[in-house]
Every structure is written in C-alpha cells, then in structure tokens.
Amino acid sequence: MSKHRPLAITLGDPAGIGPEIVAKAFAAEPHLMRGAFVAGDAQCLRRAAAIVCGTLPPWPVAVLDSPEEAFDVPPRCLPLVQAASGRELPPLARVSAQAGRIAADCVTWAARAALRGEIEAVVTAPLNKEALAAAGVPYPGHTELLQAEAARHLGRTAGDVPVRMMLANDELRTVLVSIHVSMREALDAVNRDGVLQTLVITHASLARLLGREPRIAVAGLNPHAGEGGLFGREEIDAIAPAIADARARGIDAHGPFAPDTVFMRARKGEFDVVVAMYHDQGLIPVKYLGVEQGVNVTLGLPFVRTSPDHGTAFDIAGTGRADASSLVEAVRMARRLVG
Incomplete structure (x- = not known):
C-alpha cells in the first residue's frame, strides 16, 4: 500500500465488542491495517487487547501525538490517538452514559479530522x-452525527448535506431512502423529491466505486409495488415520477419493482444496487446473507465513512469471541473508495 493519509478507526461503544474487533483486525490483517490508527481511549483499547489475547501477552497500545505517526508504528502494536477525554473505564456489557459519551467523542474527533483533510477515511x-x-447526544446514530458535523464544517444546515445509508456485501447492495426514523416517518419520506435525491446520491457514489454507470433497481413501498394503485398510490404518485426524473438526468434507474422479488434479481446480477424505501426493507435482505461480510457505507458525506453492519453485541462483550470480519471488510471498502 502506498503512503496515503492515515485512516481512522473509531473505538465504538467501549462496553461492547467494538474495541475487541478493532484489536483483532490489527492482529489479523497487518498489511491492510498499515497506516490506520484507532481514534479512541487508551485504557479501553488496552482492556480489549488483554481480552482478545487471552493467555498471550497483549499487544501494547502505541499512543500517537498525531495521525501521520500511524505509518511509523512498529509491528504488533495498536496505534491510537487519544480522542476521548480521560475517564474511568465503563463496565462491559452494560448501557451507560459514560460509554455513550466516549463513543460519541471518538466519532466526533474522527469526523472533524477527516473534514480538515488530516485522514483519508473514517x-x-x-x-x-x-x-x-x-449521554445526551442529540443524534440517534453514526449517520446523523456525521451529517451534522459535515454540515457544521461546511456552514450549512443538515438538510443541505443529504446523506444516505448503503449496506453492501459481495452479493447485494442496497441504499435507503430513510434511515433511523419511525415507520410513520419513513412512510412520509417516500415522496418524489426524497426518492429522486436518493437516486442521484446512489448514482454518483456507485459510479465512483464501480468505475462505470450503475444499474439501479427501485423497490416499491407497497405489496406488489402497489398493483396499479390497488394497494396504495405511493408508486404512482411519488416513486415512478422520481424514477422518470432520474432517467431524464441520465441515471440508469428502473422500477418500481415488487419489494419481495427485486432483491433476488439484484443478487443474480441484473442490477448493481437496490434503492429501498425504508430501513428494514433494505437491510433485512443484506443481513440475511450474513453480517460477517456486510459493510455500511454513508453516501453523500464529503469524506469516506464505512462501518461493519452489526451492533455492539453486549451478550458476548468481554468474552473475546467477537468476529472482526465485518470490520476488516469495512476497512477494505474504505481503501477502495479512497482509491
């Protein structure tokens, strides 16, 4: 790997498996992880290293003064920039404001470093x-927090920095019109402008990733994509007009298709990505194929952000059994996206 800007990996919730899979990723893929560092808390990462190493001596945590030092860290060390202010270790496998604040501070630090151009991806x-x-964090998850930081940096409102979630593995990619909102709010988001904006963001992002124009399938909202208005009019009034608008812009978009079959068509290679109308419609098919290889990508940010597609897994936190495969794939995807 050539010497690009460093890549930041945030710690995650220190009460969950995040620190453990970070430590495992550095041990399993030293070449891939060269030039990467952890935006985190040193004592939390040291605890994770001790957990995953078992009876073997844990890898030491190398605390860096700046991100660019990540390229000079000796082998078998865990490079870290202290991104959260010093606090006591939060208990494992327990929801706490303390853990939530550490996790949010690490993400905020990494986002700001990316926006300043100090790192190549998060x-x-x-x-x-x-x-x-x-912890009083006014955002429900990563996507909204990162969107807010990007908007602040650019001097815009969050609405002026539209982002979308893509979940991808080797078999299927899906992009969502709405993300972490109630089902009622998700239904309200299925409008002509929102669907068109999703298609525009998807087209631009996938063209960069694939190096060619992507073939986009659009799922309907209702059973059988509304059956000509029999089961709802969203396809007629919002989704189909948005697809027509996108095609007028030169975007290779098709649909709306019945949601219960469109993902199978994409998996067989007919399409490069499916635009889904709400969170579970799009994420269940990808996660069913296996979370180990799934990667979450935030489209529309002014920097690259990827993530594993699983959660904090409090049920196995502290056992050393967590699988780092999805995190490794997220790093691999980030490297591809930055070229």
Missing part, C-alpha cells in the same frame, strides 16, 4: 443508540 466500530441517548 471506519466506525459499532455504537449503542441507547447509550448515546443516555
């Missing part, structure tokens, strides 16, 4: 949304 370990709320 890979985020899992957060716990309940812990974020307990």
